[in-house]
Amino acid sequence: MNTVPSVAAPATLERINVMKPWLGEEEAQAIAEVVASGWVAQGPRTAAFEAAFAKHQMAAHAVATSSCTTALHLALLVAGVKAGDDVLVPSFSFIATANAPTYVGAHPVFVDVEPGTGNVTVETLERGLTVATTAVIVVDQGGIPVDLSPIRHWCDSHGLKLIEDAACAAGSTYRGEPVGRGADVSAWSFHPRKLLTTGEGGMLTTNNEAWAARARTLREHAMGVSAAERHSALVAPAESYAEIGYNYRMTDLQAAMGLVQLGKLDAMVARRRELVQRYRDALEVIAGLELVRDPEHGTSNFQSCWLEVLPEYPLDREGLLEHLGRLGISARRGIMAAHQQPAYAHVASGGLPVTDRLTRNTLILPLYHQLSDTDQQRVIDALANPKE
Numbered sequence: 001m002n003t004v005p006s007v008a009a010p011a012t013l014e015r016i017n018v019m020k021p022w023l024g025e026e027e028a029q030a031i032a033e034v035v036a037s038g039w040v041a042q043g044p045r046t047a048a049f050e051a052a053f054a055k056h057q058m059a060a061h062a063v064a065t066s067s068c069t070t071a072l073h074l075a076l077l078v079a080g081v082k083a084g085d086d087v088l089v090p091s092f093s094f095i096a097t098a099n100a101p102t103y104v105g106a107h108p109v110f111v112d113v114e115p116g117t118g119n120v121t122v123e124t125l126e127r128g129l130t131v132a133t134t135a136v137i138v139v140d141q142g143g144i145p146v147d148l149s150p151i152r153h154w155c156d157s158h159g160l161k162l163i164e165d166a167a168c169a170a171g172s173t174y175r176g177e178p179v180g181r182g183a184d185v186s187a188w189s190f191h192p193r194k195l196l197t198t199g200e201g202g203m204l205t206t207n208n209e210a211w212a213a214r215a216r217t218l219r220e221h222a223m224g225v226s227a228a229e230r231h232s233a234l235v236a237p238a239e240s241y242a243e244i245g246y247n248y249r250m251t252d253l254q255a256a257m258g259l260v261q262l263g264k265l266d267a268m269v270a271r272r273r274e275l276v277q278r279y280r281d282a283l284e285v286i287a288g289l290e291l292v293r294d295p296e297h298g299t300s301n302f303q304s305c306w307l308e309v310l311p312e313y314p315l316d317r318e319g320l321l322e323h324l325g326r327l328g329i330s331a332r333r334g335i336m337a338a339h340q341q342p343a344y345a346h347v348a349s350g351g352l353p354v355t356d357r358l359t360r361n362t363l364i365l366p367l368y369h370q371l372s373d374t375d376q377q378r379v380i381d382a383l384a385n386p387k388e
């Protein structure tokens with residue numbers, strides 16, 4: 001058996017995790033009602049969750065899926081991205097962003113990000129543009145809104161489809177409105193590492209009615225009649241399959257939980273922003289730790305509150321992670337870089353200096369709704385006393 005070197009938390013200190021979902025009796029009750037109803041697969045709760053999410057995000061259409069990864073796959077299919085196309089993606093993202101183009105036989109082309117936001121810009125995208133490029137996937141990394149307007153303009157002038165991987169960003173805003181609205185199609189995650197959770201789950205949003213309809217069909221085997229329609233009919237209509245589809249459905253158990261969680265989203269964002277402000281005030285007097293902040297063009301839900309460990313800090317990133325671990329604090333390495341992974345060893349990246357720097361030097365701080373002032377102070381004290 002491989003042994004992974006680990007740091008055991010001192011027995012006297014309760015462990016502080018990087019994230020904890022904010023769940024309660026209401027979620028349990030909502031799921032119990034679904035169980036009692038006897039309809040546990042995709043059905044009326046999923047439809048209600050889609051409608052509520054679309055309203056919250058000011059999107060014309062929302063299609064619930066089994067995850068953000070499957071929503072991204074459907075987004076590329078409905079956007080017409082084909083085998084052999086090039087799709088510009090940031091390497092500085094969870095691996096699913098790069099995997100999605102691969103699922104349709106397209107090639108991810110890795111582009112760099114700007115240091116302040118960890119997001120792509122027109123300048124970084126321009127360096128990756130090829131004659132085969134048909135689409136761009138932008139990410140609101142860690143919840144920080146991407147500066148979409150100039151990218152939208154650039155995509156339009158090059159005839160490129162614009163897909164937003166908003167996995168982390170429910171509750172973040174861009175120019176006063178929910179993120180995700182300016183893209184052709186956006187994808188969302190409800191994994192417990194994000195704010196709003198359904199255990200696993202995702203959503204696709206778009207203002208394009210035809211794309212939404214196709215995504216809806218593709219997520220259930222490209223069946224001509226939906227499963228919900230078939231099962232509610234006394235005599236089920238015959239189904240037909242016009243193309244090859246998938247099973248990317250969300251269940252009503254998940255959707256019922258999602259509806260409750262969506263009702264709590266604004267409170268979650270407010271609490272996270274309050275906690276981040278407290279980190280910011282404390283870190284102002286600690287040299288060498290640079291905390292991520294809201295860009296001028298929007299507000300973050302701070303899904304990931306990352307800091308960059310600069311050379312003037314006494315420890316490097318790995319040293320700081322270990323130091324925190326010894327004190328029972330489970331921080332995390334920052335966002336990964338897909339181009340450094342063996343799965344993408346075949347993709348030439350042409351140098352991504354900001355991505356390399358951020359992925360090496362950043363660390364994600366514990367941040368969750370129920371984080372107590374005392375526990376947050378423990379994290380702050382640990383950051384302020386790196387030698388102890």
Ligand SMILES: *Cc1c(COP(=O)(O)O)cnc(C)c1O
Binds near residue numbers: 067168
């Ligand atoms: C979490 C995440 C995903 C994947 O979401 P799942 O719902 O787990 O499939 C994709 N992209 C980004 C940027 C993410 O952070």
